[in-house]
Amino acid sequence: MVRYVTYKRVSTKEQGKSGLGLEAQERDISIFLETYSTAPWEVIGDFVEVQSGTEDDRPELAKAVALAKKEKAVLLVAKLDRLSRKVSFISSLMDDKSLNFRVATMPQADKFQLHIYAALAEQERDFISQRTKAALREAKAKGVKLGGLRDKTMKRNKVLKEQARAKAMKLDGIVSPMRERGDSLRQIAAALTEAGIATSRGGTQWQAVQVKRVVELIA
Numbered sequence: 001m002v003r004y005v006t007y008k009r010v011s012t013k014e015q016g017k018s019g020l021g022l023e024a025q026e027r028d029i030s031i032f033l034e035t036y037s038t039a040p041w042e043v044i045g046d047f048v049e050v051q052s053g054t055e056d057d058r059p060e061l062a063k064a065v066a067l068a069k070k071e072k073a074v075l076l077v078a079k080l081d082r083l084s085r086k087v088s089f090i091s092s093l094m095d096d097k098s099l100n101f102r103v104a105t106m107p108q109a110d111k112f113q114l115h116i117y118a119a120l121a122e123q124e125r126d127f128i129s130q131r132t133k134a135a136l137r138e139a140k141a142k143g144v145k146l147g148g149l150r151d152k153t154m155k156r157n158k159v160l161k162e163q164a165r166a167k168a169m170k171l172d173g174i175v176s177p178m179r180e181r182g183d184s185l186r187q188i189a190a191a192l193t194e195a196g197i198a199t200s201r202g203g204t205q206w207q208a209v210q211v212k213r214v215v216e217l218i219a
Contacts, residue, residue, distance in 0.1 A: 002038050003073040005045040007064040009082045011052050022048065025078035026209035032076065032104035034207070044073055065099060075101035080118055085125065090118045167200050168217035175214055185211045 006029055010021040033041055045067045049060035061083070068075040077083055080103050084090050093099060094111045103109060109117070171192070178188050189206035199210055 002041040003071060004033070004037075004041060004043050004076045005047070005064050005068040005071070005073045006043055006076045007047045007049070007061055007082065008078065009049045009051065009058070009061070011050075023213060025082065026213065027207075028078040028104040029076060030207045030209045032102070032107055036104075036107040044071060065093070068101070069096075069098045075099060076104060077101065078104045080106070080114055081121065085122065087115070087118045087122050091115065164200060164213075165217045168214045171197070171214055172218045175211065175218065179215065184208075185215075 008022055008025040008029075033043075045064065047060040047064040049058050051058050064075060067073065080090065083093065083101070093101065094115060103114060106114065106117070174192070174195075174197075175188055178191065183191075185208035188211045189208050192206040192211070193204065196204070197206075198204065199206055200213075
């Protein structure tokens with residue numbers, strides 16, 4: 001059996017609270033496990049961090065790495081930049097012979113390919129940063145009033161969170177009784193799929209990670 005330790009990261013507290021970034025990562029990890037992983041498989045640990053990818057001191061990642069090494073499990077992330085946005089940090093993980101990790105969105109990539117991708121992504125981010133700074137300087141020179149966009153984004157995220165909770169609460173009468181009697185997330189997912197209940201995105205196939213999200217929202 002292949003055992004996995006999953007790690008998910010979002011950059012801000014607002015993202016962590018809204019679950020917007022986490023939901024996408026959970027979806028990608030679920031697709032990898034169901035489609036690309038050798039069967040049977042088991043997730044023995046799930047770690048979530050709300051911290052910038054430019055910071056190397058991340059307690060939850062350290063725990064995930066330690067558990068993966070101790071149990072000889074595979075550290076699984078949705079995207080390479082969830083581990084770090086710094087090539088040097090990713091390289092240090094690659095050099096650790098006792099750690100094996102996979103990237104869900106690049107299921108066939110080996111460590112060499114991941115290293116090249118990380119280096120190219122870092123160069124692209126540096127260029128985008130310089131381009132953004134130049135655009136802001138130009139806008140300021142033209143007298144454009146900066147700011148306001150962040151407030152709009154936060155308001156939008158709040159609305160999306162409220163909408164997600166409202167949808168989850170409609171399933172409370174089904175999910176909560178099943179949880180109370182000890183049904184697993186997979187069993188609940190199968191029941192919702194069989195009942196023809198649509199997911200939050202309008203899909204017809206429920207996954208355990210989606211049920212987990214519903215449970216967290218109605219808690």
